[in-house]
Amino acid sequence: MNDRRIRREAREANRQLELGPHPDLHSIQSWLEVKRGKPITIVELPALRGDDLCGLWVSYKGCDVVVHAPPESAFHQRHITLHEFAHMILNHQRTATSLELVHLPGLPETPLNVLGRRSFADDDEAAAEYLADLLMARILPHIQDPPDDQSGFNKVFG
Numbered sequence: 001m002n003d004r005r006i007r008r009e010a011r012e013a014n015r016q017l018e019l020g021p022h023p024d025l026h027s028i029q030s031w032l033e034v035k036r037g038k039p040i041t042i043v044e045l046p047a048l049r050g051d052d053l054c055g056l057w058v059s060y061k062g063c064d065v066v067v068h069a070p071p072e073s074a075f076h077q078r079h080i081t082l083h084e085f086a087h088m089i090l091n092h093q094r095t096a097t098s099l100e101l102v103h104l105p106g107l108p109e110t111p112l113n114v115l116g117r118r119s120f121a122d123d124d125e126a127a128a129e130y131l132a133d134l135l136m137a138r139i140l141p142h143i144q145d146p147p148d149d150q151s152g153f154n155k156v157f158g
């Protein structure tokens with residue numbers, strides 16, 4: 001898929017999201033939970049090394065889990081989460097990667113699939129990253145961050 005098609009796919013997905021007048025992370029999450037018919041849990045996993053892979057989407061039969069490394073800031077955490085939400089919105093499915101997932105406490109042993117970043121040359125990754133940017137642009141005007149929060153676009157997201 002070329003870059004233009006990737007962007008078009010992401011823009012169309014973004015347009016289909018009905019989030020009301022004041023969209024935020026929660027309204028995107030609620031929209032997805034209804035669409036996918038299962039709850040989404042967001043978990044921080046200190047064992048995840050943020051320099052290599054900072055986010056994962058782990059899909060179970062009864063729930064979806066977004067796993068993220070300890071974030072550098074609220075902005076960073078939001079971006080990781082939006083990136084994983086973007087994979088869900090775009091309905092990206094992939095079977096388990098070579099990644100050895102640490103067992104997540106309180107969750108069933110075997111996920112249906114795990115989606116982690118492999119390469120940015122990957123079309124799915126490019127589309128998810130672009131959609132995450134679009135989503136961020138939609139929710140950003142409605143967010144009040146603490147003044148000491150540092151923005152950082154310098155990370156690579158899983």
Ligand SMILES: [Zn+2]
Nearest residue numbers: 117125128158
């Ligand atoms: Zn990704």
